Structure formats: structure tokens, C-alpha cells
Amino acid sequence: MPETSINIVAFDIPYPATYGGSIDIFYKLKTLKEKGVRIVLHCFQYNKTEQTELEKYCEKVIYYPRKRGLRFMFSPLPYIVVTRKNKKLLENLQTNSYPILFEGMHSCAFLNATELADQKKIVRTHNIEHDYYKGLQKSSTNIPKKIYYGIESRKLNRFEAALEHADRILAISPNDYVYLSKLFPQVDFIPAFHPFNKLKSRSGKGDYFLYHGNLSVEENDSAVHFLLEKVFKHIEQKLIVAGKNPGKSLIEKAKLLKNVTLEENPSEDRMTELLQNAQACILPTFQGTGLKLKLLISLFSSRFVIANNTMAGNTGLKDLCEIANSAEEFVAAVNKISNREFTSEEVEERNRKLTAFTNDFNGDKLLKIIQEL
Known part of the structure; x- marks a missing residue:
């Protein structure tokens, strides 16, 4: 050839x-x-x-x-x-x-x-x-x-x-x-x-939820403000927000919540560690165009994924996510997943379904x- x-x-x-x-x-x-x-x-x-x-x-x-x-x-x-x-x-x-x-x-x-x-x-x-x-x-x-x-x-x-x-x-x-x-x-x-050349998701449980993304992008900034104000303000579970260059208002808002930690500009190794050890990635978005790469990264690296229809709908990946759209549904999803174990069978199932990606x-x-x- x-x-x-x-x-x-x-x-x-x-x-x-x-x-x-x-x-x-x-x-x-x-x-x-x-x-x-x-x-x-x-x-x-x-x-x-x-x-x-x-x-x-x-x-x-x-x-x-x-x-x-x-x-x-x-x-x-x-x-x-x-x-x-x-x-x-x-x-x-x-x-x-x-x-x-x-x-x-x-x-x-x-x-x-x-x-x-x-x-x-x-x-x-x-x-x-x-x-x-x-x-x-x-x-x-x-x-x-x-x-x-x-x-x-x-x-x-x-x-x-x-x-x-x-x-x-x-x-x-x-x-x-x-x-x-x-x-x-x-x-x-x-x-x-x-x-990712292969699936890095681990079976087992984590003790925190993770939002990751470029925090200087308005779309991601809006998503984190939603999580802080509408979801994690009302529950005890821990949220780690990790990403590049968060704005001042986001930094200040995160400080007000005891169960929220903001990690600014984590290294690649630290980001991998955060993804693999999280109980779930939590990924709302209010911008429906393109494929959200953070969804693929989460599915290849982390355990459970909670996303809204705008993030996961019609991606071919929706059935691998826990879907939540309203603030109340995100709260319910976090509560539901908090104590679940991500099994080796679920790892195998995900591996099979991600072949085309x-x-x-x-x-x-x-x-x-x-x-x-």
C-alpha cells in the first residue's frame, strides 16, 4: 500500500x-x-x-x-x-x-x-x-x-x-x-x-465526587456554580472541583462550603489520581454542541458518571451514565451512588461499550x- x-x-x-x-x-x-x-x-x-x-x-x-x-x-x-x-x-x-x-x-x-x-x-x-x-x-x-x-x-x-x-x-x-x-x-x-489507550476505571468505592474542566471557560464556570449553589450546598457529600484558572467568584464561593475543595491547575498525574479515586464524576453542562471530551475522559478513567441529557444525550454514551437534569435529580443521584460499589462486571461492561470510542x-x-x- x-x-x-x-x-x-x-x-x-x-x-x-x-x-x-x-x-x-x-x-x-x-x-x-x-x-x-x-x-x-x-x-x-x-x-x-x-x-x-x-x-x-x-x-x-x-x-x-x-x-x-x-x-x-x-x-x-x-x-x-x-x-x-x-x-x-x-x-x-x-x-x-x-x-x-x-x-x-x-x-x-x-x-x-x-x-x-x-x-x-x-x-x-x-x-x-x-x-x-x-x-x-x-x-x-x-x-x-x-x-x-x-x-x-x-x-x-x-x-x-x-x-x-x-x-x-x-x-x-x-x-x-x-x-x-x-x-x-x-x-x-x-x-x-x-x-486513553485502555480503560483505567477501577472497581471499588471512592469518598468524593469530582467535577473537572477548564474553569476559565464560561460554560464550565456556570456548571460549577450550579453544583455549588443548587446541589452540594444542600448535602454533606464531598465535592472536589479540579481545573485550570478558576475565576475569583468561583474561588470565593467554594471557600464558603465545608464539603467543597477547589484544586487549581492540577498536574496531569494529580488529575489522573483524582479521576481514578473518585466515587463519581459529576458533569452538568448547559451548552449542548460538540462532544464533551470530559465525558469520555470520565468514562475511561473514573467510576460512576452523573451527567445531564445536554452532556450525555445522543452521544452513544448515555447508558453508561446516571442521568440527572434538575438540581433535585442531581441531589438524588449523588445520594443514590454515594454508597454503591463499582464492580468488576461494570468495568468489563464499560470496556466493551467504549471500544468504538x-x-x-x-x-x-x-x-x-x-x-x-
Whole structure:
């Protein structure tokens, strides 16, 4: 079989892989490399330095500065797209004939460029972006941000039509697949790539519940405020909240509850320890787009998972979770699960059901798509 090669255009430097989008891209690179794919990685630099780690998985890594500034707010293109529109990227994509995998709508400024007409193009959607920004607009209490999110949502809704120029579209969740399939004929479902080659869940019991995520993201901040105010304020069970850069109000609110501990910026090893020893991960969300990578991480690493329909519904993973939607249902679920033992039979059952969410399984699926092009 001839060697398979691909250009991957990433909206960020995907290492260190510290949030959902970068985790999906980084472990996709690793998986494709293991399957013998030669990768030219193009990535935008704005909050990370160049990373030699990426050279282990890529034939070549090329960095581009991401533009910033108020003037880009006045472009007809979405801000997340126009600030990644770099002529050098367009030139470099023309130096080979490999297919191009554009990661996220963010990186699609040249999706319909005539200069790339002869190259096959794949777009990995990380969200239905206009819905995601509409959700951010609803949850934000900052007026300038609220205005920005609303404008960006409308621009992204218009820009979505550019996906017709993709030869294949890779949806990250079943919900997104259903939505995109109604608009475009060339859609496949490939769930997020992630750090787990095998199930790490342990049988037994834990003595605390865990919420984990990037706490600087408004969606996650809202979820934790809900847990503190509506759930753990009214029960005695212990909650650990672990994640990056929590806001001041969250730090203050956590201090008021004796049964809540906030762990800021835990190391990777500490995060693994917290996940494996928890009795359950508790994962409400009020933002329904994309596949919540924290759900996959929880199922691969922890014991029980309590989630709402917005988090787990139509993911193919709902039957592995205890579903709770209202505050009262979350309280009831915590009480119900507190003293349950996670059995070895449940570990085996989960292992079987997660096969279709392993990197190996989905790497083969992606490789087949690339080779078909």
C-alpha cells in the first residue's frame, strides 16, 4: 500500500494538550503516526511557544502567528477565522499535493481557495460553532463579551456554508452529525481522540465526587456554580472541583462550603489520581454542541458518571451514565451512588461499550477516509 500523507491545519499549537480541542488534535496526530501516516502540521501560535514534542509525530511542523486586534472585528469573516487567514499558510499548502485536514471552522479561511482546488479537503468540526457562540452569549454576564459572542455567532452561521467545499466533514458528536447531515451530503461521525489507550476505571468505592474542566471557560464556570449553589450546598457529600484558572467568584464561593475543595491547575498525574479515586464524576453542562471530551475522559478513567441529557444525550454514551437534569435529580443521584460499589462486571461492561470510542478504532476509520480521497 502506498504511503499516506496529509496536511493538518490546527487552530492552535496542540501541545501541551490542555483542553478539548487540543486534546483531540494531539492524540489524532499520535494515532495517525502510529498507523504510518506522514503529517505536515500547520498550526497557529498565539499563547504557546513552539513545541519540539510535535516533531515526534510530524514530518514537518510549521508555525504561523495568529493576528489579533479590534480591526478584525469589522471583517465579514468570523473573528476566529479572519485572525487565522495567513498568506504563508496558503503558499505552504500548495507545496505538496497531500489532502488537507482543517481542524475546526477556525482554520477554514482557505477552504474554498481556487489555489487549492486540486487538493482533497476534510474539515473536522469541533462544534456547531454558531450554536456554541450563541450559548456563550446567553451564559456571559460581561456586556462587551455578550455583544462579541452574538456578532460572532451570526457571522459563523453565515460562514458555515463554506463547508460545501469540503470533500468530507468529520462531526465530533452524534448530535453534530445529525445537524450537519441535513445540510451536507459528505458527513462522517468520528468521536474525539483522547489520552486513553485502555480503560483505567477501577472497581471499588471512592469518598468524593469530582467535577473537572477548564474553569476559565464560561460554560464550565456556570456548571460549577450550579453544583455549588443548587446541589452540594444542600448535602454533606464531598465535592472536589479540579481545573485550570478558576475565576475569583468561583474561588470565593467554594471557600464558603465545608464539603467543597477547589484544586487549581492540577498536574496531569494529580488529575489522573483524582479521576481514578473518585466515587463519581459529576458533569452538568448547559451548552449542548460538540462532544464533551470530559465525558469520555470520565468514562475511561473514573467510576460512576452523573451527567445531564445536554452532556450525555445522543452521544452513544448515555447508558453508561446516571442521568440527572434538575438540581433535585442531581441531589438524588449523588445520594443514590454515594454508597454503591463499582464492580468488576461494570468495568468489563464499560470496556466493551467504549471500544468504538478508542483511538485505534477511530484512527482506522479516519485512515480509510483519507485513503478513499
